[in-house]
Amino acid sequence: MSPRPVALRVIASEAARAAGDVLRERFVMRGELVVRTKSSSTDMVSEADEAAEAEIRRVLGARRPDDAILGEEGGRTGTGALEWVVDPLDGTTNFLYGIPAWCVSVAVRDADGWLAGIVFDPIRDEVFAAERDGAATMNGTPLVRSDDPELAASLIGTGFSYDAATRERQAAVVATLLPRARDVRRVGAAALDLAWTAAGRLDGYYERGVKVWDIAAGSLICERAGLDVRPLEARGDLPDGLLAAPAGLADALASIVA
DSSP states (O other), rough: OOHHHHHHHHHHHHHHHHHHHHHHHHTTTTGGEEEEESSSTTHHHEEEHHHHHHHHHHHHHOOOSSEEEEEEEEEEEEEOOEEEEEEEEHHHHHHHTTTSOOOEEEEETTTEEEEEEEEETTTTTTEEEEEESSEEHHHOOOOOOOOOOOOGGGGOOOOOSSHHHHHHHHHHHHHHGGGSSSSSEOOHHHHHHHHHTTTTTEEEEEEEEEOHHHHHHHHHHHHHOOEEEEOOOOOOTTEEEEEEEEHHHHHHHHHHHO
C-alpha cells in the first residue's frame, strides 16, 4: 500500500525543520562559510547549502530508506517509486548577504505527480504545507485564495536568471509588465515567492528558468490554495517557467509574460 500523503507531509516537515536548524546556525556565522560558484559567477553555493541537504537526506534515509531523492546539491540517488525533490536552501544569495528571505523546500512525488510538499521559512518559523488531496496551510491555518484581482491592482512576484543575457531579456518583459501592474517584487527565492502567493502576500507570481526543486513544493501549495498554476513554455531565447495566480489574473498576466 502506498503511504498516505499526510504521512509524507509530516516526514517532509521533519526533514525541512532539521535543515532549518542547520541553516539558522550558519546564518549567524555566514561570513565564515566557504562559498563557490556553479553555473555562473552569480550562482553561488555554500557549506550551508550542502550541510542542509545532508541533514534532509539523513532524515529521509531514516524514515523512507527505499525512496529516491533528487537534491539541488547532491543530484539523484536511489530508484524508489517515490522521489523526494529537495532544495535545501532556496535563496542562497539572500542568505549569504544577510537578507532574511530564504527557505527550505521539500516535496515528494509518485508517477501521478506531487503527493506532498513543505516550504519552511526558518527565520519566521513559518511552515507552508500541502498534500495532494488536502488544503494548503501555513502553520496549520488553511490558505484559500478566493480573490481574483485586476492586474492593475496586483502585486506580482518574479525572479531572474543567473545568466546575464537571459536577465536582459527578462528585464524587457518586466518593463512591459511594470506599468500595467500595481508593482513588481523580486524576493530572490522562488519557493518562498510561491508560498507567499498562496498566502496572498503576492497576488501572482511568474518566473522563467526555475528548476524542479525550486517550484516542487510551492506549486503544490499554490494549487491546493485554489490558484491557477500553469507552465510557461520556452519562447525565443527565454527558458520555460511557471505562473501562479487566481484564474482571471493568470490570464491577464500570461498575456504579457507567456
